[in-house]
Every structure is written in structure tokens, then in C-alpha cells.
Amino acid sequence: MLNSPTPPSDPPLGRSASSIPKTPLPGSIPQPVDDEFHGEMVPDWNNIGLFTAGIAVGAILGAATALLFAPASGGEIRHRIAHRVKSIGHDDDVWDDLAEELERAASEAEAEQEAAKEALEALKT
Numbered sequence: 001m002l003n004s005p006t007p008p009s010d011p012p013l014g015r016s017a018s019s020i021p022k023t024p025l026p027g028s029i030p031q032p033v034d035d036e037f038h039g040e041m042v043p044d045w046n047n048i049g050l051f052t053a054g055i056a057v058g059a060i061l062g063a064a065t066a067l068l069f070a071p072a073s074g075g076e077i078r079h080r081i082a083h084r085v086k087s088i089g090h091d092d093d094v095w096d097d098l099a100e101e102l103e104r105a106a107s108e109a110e111a112e113q114e115a116a117k118e119a120l121e122a123l124k125t
Helices: 045-068 074-086 091-124
Strands: none
């Protein structure tokens, strides 16, 4: 190339080129002797505590979110869980379970619709 920079030929910091070794002198860089660890392992309690606190906060937030967004009361959910556990081995009842679930959802929707109509009527008067 026409204007390519050339490396400086002067050694840095006033040292001669022969005083700067190209490879490290033997013993200047510690080399591992063997694969065994001869020291004592000490746990880092700060990191362990931070990790544990993160798990605890996550569990609390998860439980609070589940309670806030639960679609039904605790008794009803326990009933559903018990019903599903009992019917695990009965695949024949899947259609019956679906029909029951749809009827329950329809009755809940009708109840909510009636409550909304009553609230609207109360606002009009």
C-alpha cells in the first residue's frame, strides 16, 4: 500500500530490544502442578442468601398472582381438583365432564349477566 504505517523500530520506554523477552522466563508464570485442589472450599453466603431470597420472593409473588386471578373460590377449585383426580382413569366420562363444565359456565355467565342488568337498572333510577 502506498501510505501504510510502518511499525516503530525503537523499543518502548527506552529499553533495548534484547532486554524484552519474547517468551516468559521459567517460573515467572505460575503453572498448575496437578488437578487436585488443596485449599478449603468456602461457600459464598452472600450469593446463597440472594438466591434464596429470590426464590422466596418469586414464590410469594406467584401465590399472590394465583389468588388474585383465580377464576373461582377455593372450595370450588378443591371440588374440581378432587373430581378430576377421581376421574383420571375414566376416559368415558370426558364428554359428561365437558357437558357439566359447559353447563356450569353457562349458568355462571347468566348469573353475571343478570347482575349486570340489575346494576344497570339501579344506575338508571
